[in-house]
Amino acid sequence: MILSVDGLSFSYPSHPVLHDVSFTIGQSDCIAVLGTNGTGKSTLLKCINRILKPKAGAVLIDGKSCDALSRLDIAKNIGYVSQYQSLPKITVFDSVLLGRKPYIKWDAGEKDLTIVNNALKELELLDYAMRYTDELSGGELQKVVIARAIAQEPKLFLLDEPTSSLDIKNQLDTISVIKTVARKRGIAVIVTMHDINLALRFANRFILMKNGRIFGVGGKEIITAKSIEEIYGVKATVYEIDGSMIMIPKNHEAEFSARKEV
Amino acid sequence: MASAANKKTRELYEKAAGRKRLWILLLFLAAMGIAFITLNAGASHLSVTKVVAALFGNGETKDIMVVQNIRLPRLCAGLAAGTGLALAGCIMQNNLRNPLASPSTLGISNAAAFGANVAIIVFHSGSVVNSGLGQVVINNPYIVTVMALCFALIAVALILGLSIIRKFSPESVILAGVAISSLFAAGTMIIQYFAADSTQVAAVIFWTFGDLGRASWQEIAIMSAVVAVSFLYFMVRRWDYNAIDGGEDVAKSLGVHTERVRLGGMFMAALIAAVTVSFLGIIGFIGLVAPQITKRLIGTDKRYLIPASALMGAIILLASDTLARTIISPQVLPVGAVTSFLGAPLFLYLLMRKGGVKG
Structure with missing residues (x-):
């Protein structure tokens, strides 16, 4: 089991968002989190990643409590792709190299550069490597942030609506790339989505959320x-x-x- | 085939990184060149050989006095203040994600000026004499400096305190800085309005002009130490600053303690500004414009931007000071005014030429 979430709750000062959320995810699992806007899907990912601190509950990564792990250790285990992309204005190569930040002590070494090169190759970004990020299309940008997450060499991907701003071709391409990379490297994936049909193509398990609570967890049979x-x-x-x-x-x-x- | 593509990408990456390192080397050489010109420029027209000889303690006593006691401290103060103010501006702009952030816009300069006003006008600690040249001279600069430093640090503490206690966003920190700046500017106006002696007002205005020749060796050493330690800190954090450039959530997901890194950077940047303004007076524009000009030359990657901005700050300040001392010699223009006269057109030219930050 890669991730275990037990009794997770979170509140913003003005309102509660997550209530007693529990589930587990195994290696190579692809879980799609579905629910309406504002139901707490993105908040759930941020709580797992400790971007937000949960009010109650426990998150275990590979059997270790997130509370006991440093932020750098969490970054070595979890690759996160946020809903809104605002990459620094640096080259694609340097953007992906940022994924090695949790491992870099003073400067990037040979191993870091090789891993970045491989991630770029895997996402067919080698030709774009020296382009600046503000010269890329939405689909290309999405690939860059996924490559950066790959460079983190994580055990788990958290992807927050990775296809929401893409056209149909880029949606399918992105989903296919994530699926291939995750399968090849044995990375578990949790992805939030609005497109149920895309989720059905992509995921083997589903979490249905309603008003910050888990409504159902299971395979395709729960999508009725x-x-x-x-x-x-x-x-x-x-x-x-x-x-x-x-x-x-x-x-x-x-x-x-x-x-x-x- | 794939291996060839890999190799090509790596070569391109190394080439791009090499270009940026070359820029830093060029800026370093330019800074050294301007430092040499600064050392040779001045009212007493000394030849290059005399200056070099005097630097090593050879030649006429008068020449040694001019070079070692006037020009060299001025040069060192310029190097420390130029690099320091540019570093402070670079880090403030990055941490607050606002190109307008600088020691001036965050109220640190106005707070220091307020401290100098309190020392000179309220406590009469900076008495004033008219020298033979008709200049206003503050003959007790230490208390003025200490007061300026205290109030600059109060401004820093106010901004950082509000940021921590009220969990201010970067935008709110800028607004708080503008408010604090206005508060100290208003305080300064009131003190000057009620000043009994007009020469005290003249003295305090003279203090605010900024002067590289004001600092003693001891003060230059303190300034240099603060700048050197801060530079090392900023370089250690350069990967964190790049990650913060991509947004709060992304930086956290890459293992950055964003609040800690922001506050640490702001503290060091504010300390540089406080020390520099207190020892030399207000030298505006360097903190704002040096990082912006550098960004347009080599991009926003902090691995290169931090050292390059520091060098650019030294270049602008030394060039401005040399011009200020020589253009209507023996009269010396306020260096802060010259930094703006030199920096603003250059900045506008780069804005028009490039249309924005590289990348």
Whole structure:
């Protein structure tokens, strides 16, 4: 087990956000966290990563309590990709090299540079290595921050809506890259998402959240018309087509039944 | 094929890093060049050979006196203050994520000026004489310096205290600095308004002009030590500053204690500013403009920006001081005014040429 979250609660001064959240994640698991806006998905990731300090509960990484780990040790175990990207105006190579920060004592060594090179290669960013970050598109930027997270050599990726600002092609490319990298390196992934269909393509487990609490944890079987209506208040139908699941909201389903192939 | 691409990327990276190191070397050589010109420039027209000889204690006594007691301390003060103020500005701008952050905008300079006003006008500790040249001279500078340092440190403590207790955001710290600056400026105005003796007001205005020739060797040593320790601290933290540039959450996820790093950097930067202003008077613009000019030359990577900004600060201040001393010699212009006259057009030119920070 890579991560164990037990009874996690968090409150902002004005309002509580997370209530008694518990779950575990094993090596190579891909968990998608689904729920409405403001339900605490991003806060959950920040509490796991100690960007925010939980009010109660325990987070164990590889059996060790996060409270007992230094910030540098947490950074060596968890690679985090935030929802909003504001990379420093440095080259792509230097941006990815920042992922080695938890390991660098005074200056980057040969090993650090090799790891950065490999991460760039894995994400097909070698041609962009000397470009400055403000010269990149949204999809390229997303790849850079994922490469930076890879350079941390973590056991767990926390990805906060990594596809929210991308077009459909970049969404699929990004998801595919994360999946490949995670599988190849045995990295567990927790990803927050709004697109249920994309989550169904990507994840093997799901956490459904409602009002800061866990509504359900499990495999694809928990993504049902009933659970979607309970969480989002939207009527939907979940189909299984050729072994893949797809969710269609009810008001769109009428259009779907009168569909015409174009 | 892939290996060739890897090799090419590494070569490009090394080349880019080499270019930035070359910039730092060029700035170092430029600083040394200007330091040499500074040592040779002055009212008593000494030849280069005489200056070099005097530097090593050879030649006429008068020449040795001029070089070792006037020009050399002035040069050392300029090097320490220029590098220090530029470093302070660089770190303040990075930590507060605001290009307008500098010792002046955070109220440290105005607080020091207030301290000097209190010493000269209220406590009459800086009595004034009219020298033969008709200049206003403060003949008891130590109490003035101590008071200026105390109030500069009070400003620093106020800003840092508010940041810690009220958990101020970087934007709020800037606003608090502007408020503190206004408060001390208002206090200074009131003290000057009620001053009984107009020569005291003249003395205090003279003090605020900033003068590299004011510091003793002891003060230069203190200033240099503070700047050297701060520089080392900033260099140790250079990776943290790069991470902070990417945002609070990202920096934390990379293992940076953002609050601790910000506060440590602000404390060291504010200490440099407090010591420099107290010993030399107000020298504006260096802290604001030197890091900005340097960013436009070599980019925002703190591994290179911190040392390069320090050198740029020394270059601007020494060049300004040399100009201030020679342009209408034997009269000496206020160095703070010359730094703005030199720095502002250069900065505007770079703004127009590059259109923004490199990268």
